[in-house]
Amino acid sequence: xxxxxxxxxxxxxxxxxxxxxxxxxxxxxxxxxxxxxxxxxxxxxxxxxxxxxxxxxxxxxxxxxxxxxxxxxxxxxxxxxxxxxxxxxxxxxxxxxxxxxxxxxxxxxxxxxxxxxxxxxxxxxxxxxxxxxxxxxxxxxxxxxxxxxxxxxxxxxxxxxxxxxxxxxxxxxxxxxxxxxxxxxxxxxxxxxxxxxxxxxxxxxxxxxxxxxxxxxxxxxxxxxxxxxxxxxxxxxxxxxxxxxxxxxxxxxxxxxxxxxxxxxxxxxxxxxxxxxxxxxxxxxxxxxxxxxxxxxxxxxxxxxxxxxxxxxxxxxxxxxxxxxxxxx
Amino acid sequence: xxxxxxxxxxxxxxxxxxxxxxxxxxxxxxxxxxxxxxxxxxxxxxxxxxxxxxxxxxxxxxxxxxxxxxxxxxxxxxxxxxxxxxxxxxxxxxxxxxxxxxxxxxxxxxxxxxxxxxxxxxxxxxxxxxxxxxxxxxxxxxxxxxxxxxxxxxxxxxxxxxxxxxxxxxxxxxxxxxxxxxxxxxxxxxxxxxxxxxxxxxxxxxxxxxxxxxxxxxxxxxxxxxxxxxxxxxxxxxxxxxxxxxxxxxxxxxxxxxxxxxxxxxxxxxxxxxxxxxxxxxxxxxxxxxxxxxxxxxxxxxxxxxxxxxxxxxxxxxxxxxxxxxxxxxxxxxxxxxxxxxxxxxxxxxxxxxxxxxxxxxxxxxxxxxxxxxxxxxxxxxxxxxxxxxxxxxxxxxxxxxxxxxxxxxxxxxxxxxxxxxxxxxxxxxxxxxxxxxxxxxxxxxxxxxxxxxxxxxxxxxxxxxxxxxxxxxxxxxxxxxxxxxxxxxxxxxxxxxxxxxxxx
Numbered sequence: 001x002x003x004x005x006x007x008x009x010x011x012x013x014x015x016x017x018x019x020x021x022x023x024x025x026x027x028x029x030x031x032x033x034x035x036x037x038x039x040x041x042x043x044x045x046x047x048x049x050x051x052x053x054x055x056x057x058x059x060x061x062x063x064x065x066x067x068x069x070x071x072x073x074x075x076x077x078x079x080x081x082x083x084x085x086x087x088x089x090x091x092x093x094x095x096x097x098x099x100x101x102x103x104x105x106x107x108x109x110x111x112x113x114x115x116x117x118x119x120x121x122x123x124x125x126x127x128x129x130x131x132x133x134x135x136x137x138x139x140x141x142x143x144x145x146x147x148x149x150x151x152x153x154x155x156x157x158x159x160x161x162x163x164x165x166x167x168x169x170x171x172x173x174x175x176x177x178x179x180x181x182x183x184x185x186x187x188x189x190x191x192x193x194x195x196x197x198x199x200x201x202x203x204x205x206x207x208x209x210x211x212x213x214x215x216x217x218x219x220x221x222x223x224x225x226x227x228x229x230x231x232x233x234x235x236x237x238x239x240x241x242x243x244x245x246x247x248x249x250x251x252x253x254x255x256x257x258x259x260x261x262x263x264x265x266x267x268x269x270x271x272x273x274x275x276x277x278x279x280x281x282x283x284x285x286x287x288x289x290x291x292x293x294x295x296x297x298x299x300x301x302x303x304x305x306x307x308x309x310x311x312x313x314x315x316x317x318x319x320x321x322x323x324x325x326x327x328x329x
Numbered sequence: 330x331x332x333x334x335x336x337x338x339x340x341x342x343x344x345x346x347x348x349x350x351x352x353x354x355x356x357x358x359x360x361x362x363x364x365x366x367x368x369x370x371x372x373x374x375x376x377x378x379x380x381x382x383x384x385x386x387x388x389x390x391x392x393x394x395x396x397x398x399x400x401x402x403x404x405x406x407x408x409x410x411x412x413x414x415x416x417x418x419x420x421x422x423x424x425x426x427x428x429x430x431x432x433x434x435x436x437x438x439x440x441x442x443x444x445x446x447x448x449x450x451x452x453x454x455x456x457x458x459x460x461x462x463x464x465x466x467x468x469x470x471x472x473x474x475x476x477x478x479x480x481x482x483x484x485x486x487x488x489x490x491x492x493x494x495x496x497x498x499x500x501x502x503x504x505x506x507x508x509x510x511x512x513x514x515x516x517x518x519x520x521x522x523x524x525x526x527x528x529x530x531x532x533x534x535x536x537x538x539x540x541x542x543x544x545x546x547x548x549x550x551x552x553x554x555x556x557x558x559x560x561x562x563x564x565x566x567x568x569x570x571x572x573x574x575x576x577x578x579x580x581x582x583x584x585x586x587x588x589x590x591x592x593x594x595x596x597x598x599x600x601x602x603x604x605x606x607x608x609x610x611x612x613x614x615x616x617x618x619x620x621x622x623x624x625x626x627x628x629x630x631x632x633x634x635x636x637x638x639x640x641x642x643x644x645x646x647x648x649x650x651x652x653x654x655x656x657x658x659x660x661x662x663x664x665x666x667x668x669x670x671x672x673x674x675x676x677x678x679x680x681x682x683x684x685x686x687x688x689x690x691x692x693x694x695x696x697x698x699x700x701x702x703x704x705x706x707x708x709x710x711x712x713x714x715x716x717x718x719x720x721x722x723x724x725x726x727x728x729x730x731x732x733x734x735x736x737x738x739x740x741x742x743x744x745x746x747x748x749x750x751x752x753x754x755x756x757x758x759x760x761x762x763x764x765x766x767x768x769x770x771x772x773x774x775x776x777x778x779x780x781x782x783x784x785x786x787x788x789x790x791x792x793x794x795x796x797x798x799x800x801x802x803x804x805x806x807x808x809x810x811x812x813x814x815x816x817x818x819x820x821x822x823x824x825x826x827x828x829x830x831x832x833x834x
Binding site: 165 | 370421425428429432433526527530531536539549550690691792795798800
């Protein structure tokens with residue numbers, strides 16, 4: 001109910017405003033968490049404007065629905081912060097143009113050859129725990145499934161949350177045809193399922209749950225911003241699901257050179273060094289030796305699991321349904 | 330007659346805002362793919378939880394409202410105001426507060442554990458109901474309390490003179506009042522609970538607690554399946570309006586029974602059994618509703634001093650929008666204080682916010698730069714969404730005034746303005762204050778999908794809270810939530826108090 005209020009207003013508020021200056025305007029649609037003053041947006045704007053003689057305007061919003069609604073009339077030049085779960089749909093819309101950047105030098109744990117969607121940072125799904133709270137930390141996904149039922153975890157709903165969707169794909173990638181049984185085994189340990197990541201993480205930091213579904217990079221925030229080293233990611237030898245954030249150039253942009261310049265900037269050392277602590281994620285093109293100190297301390301998975309967008313699209317309904325059946329019993 | 334014209338305009342605006350966006354979404358959509366098996370399960374769960382939530386909220390509200398109506402004690406006014414708080418908290422904050430008390434490692438389980446009693450599990454249907462009663466019991470109580478306070482004290486005196494027992498008084502005076510108030514209260518709470526999503530899921534413990542609103546959200550955000558979203562949205566709208574119709578059918582009309590507006594203590598308030606019952610109800614309700622608020626307050630104390638200028642700016646912005654919406658909502662509501670007006674008004678909360686948001690965007694975009702209209706649209710939508718509550722608060726009193734004073738008006742030939750100025754509005758002061766307070770507070774607390782569509786320069790406070798949480802800053806977010814709680818309650822208190830000035834309540 002209350003949601004309607006600013007949903008509508010925000011939608012309306014966030015469409016383009018004519019720039020007062022004569023500089024060319026680069027309009028970037030980005031997720032609210034990016035544009036927020038606690039996200040990387042302000043820093044990105046400052047850094048890019050220092051080199052482009054342009055006015056970078058962020059328009060926060062729900063990227064894909066918005067751009068699909070606007071179609072070819074969209075004001076966006078760049079869309080910043082897409083996830084792989086929507087790239088298929090976005091690609092099929094035909095609204096995006098090739099990025100033209102060299103992806104062979106990226107430092108991602110998976111090979112990236114997509115010529116439309118360009119990564120800027122990544123992470124992996126992981127269960128985060130507080131080492132002062134639990135001593136018997138599961139050392140594999142199997143161990144988590146077999147853990148006593150009083151180990152309580154909180155996860156996100158794959159129908160409303162991107163990390164929740166990554167979780168069901170993670171389980172599918174490990175357990176394949178036995179994914180539903182795995183969910184049945186996990187079910188008694190799932191304290192609850194939340195709509196989004198924030199609710200889950202809030203429950204975890206409030207001490208309500210022992211472990212929370214989050215990212216391998218989450219402890220970096222606690223280490224760097226709070227000097228708290230008690231929050232750790234449990235690393236499982238079965239592998240962790242890869243999550244990447246992407247941007248793309250809108251085909252109908254009226255400032256194609258600026259858009260290209262932005263995409264190149266996105267892979268520059270300056271941007272990549274900033275994004276780690278800006279968005280609490282691993283940079284997409286930066287050698288691990290150059291990561292900020294806190295990031296070097298993080299536990300990293302040895303094996304990384306990832307479905308291509310076609311595989312993920314084919315599996316999505318089935319895996320979500322398996323999850324739903326197993327948890328509805 | 331001018332008032333008739335106002336009513337028609339107000340009603341047409343409501344209908345337009347309800348139907349327009351859905352139509353826009355449907356026109357833009359491709360073919361509807363049909364219902365999935367999970368949708369039927371969601372529909373069933375939605376109906377079940379909304380019916381039980383509304384039923385329990387109203388059931389507990391009756392003895393609580395009666396206790397508050399016949400007791401005077403120090404801090405009663407404060408308690409009544411604080412009782413409004415759960416209803417106006419942003420969902421995410423209220424859920425965390427609730428779980429700090431009732432959750433796995435919440436206060437209650439910690440106390441139980443120290444006595445060696447096994448822990449109580451909150452997650453499940455009962456958890457959903459607990460949360461919905463927490464949110465809506467205060468609203469139900471206030472609505473019913475108003476009904477009790479509107480009974481002319483002369484009636485109780487007459488009952489005493491006639492030597493009526495408690496049973497007889499209940500049947501003759503209180504039950505007819507409840508029959509007038511309760512169906513509408515039930516309907517409005519039922520409709521709010523219909524579109525519950527984050528609360529139902531979190532407290533319900535998983536996909537068993539899937540509501541239609543979740544399916545709408547999924548269709549819109551994940552699948553971009555506008556047809557499905559629109560159809561599910563229409564199902565939700567139909568359920569709400571059906572509930573509204575049923576409520577209309579079982580609601581009895583007011584009977585002319587006016588008094589001299591004097592406050593005379595009820596003769597039965599010294600009955601010992603009644604005193605005990607009232608104390609127990611007030612005590613339990615206060616504990617149940619105030620403990621989670623206390624937790625929200627304690628959690629936020631550390632963060633509130635550390636918020637930063639932009640959060641305060643957002644707070645200022647929220648207050649302005651809230652005041653604008655309040656004025657608009659009251660003007661809009663007054664001509665609609667009739668049976669059908671209230672029924673129509675239900676559309677404000679019956680329509681899925683997601684469908685409403687996208688629909689409005691589709692409608693406005695071809696004609697105007699939506700950015701320039703943002704503030705007006707915010708205020709309008711805020712008012713639209715508050716309309717059902719305001720109408721529920723105003724209508725019983727408004728109808729009673731019309732019934733009681735129609736003969737006076739006709740006899741004196743009062744014109745519309747004189748009637749409004751000297752009879753109608755002064756007698757409606759108390760519910761008007763309450764309605765204004767509620768609208769202002771609701772407009773402060775807006776949050777949700779918004780977080781995905783906001784303008785950085787016009788961010789509201791709830792959005793800032795959400796952004797802080799999304800950036801791992803849970804302590805600051807708790808501080809922001811506390812600030813929001815204080816401001817919402819402040820506005821609520823101000824208006825509500827204004828409406829009660831000069832009356833003993």
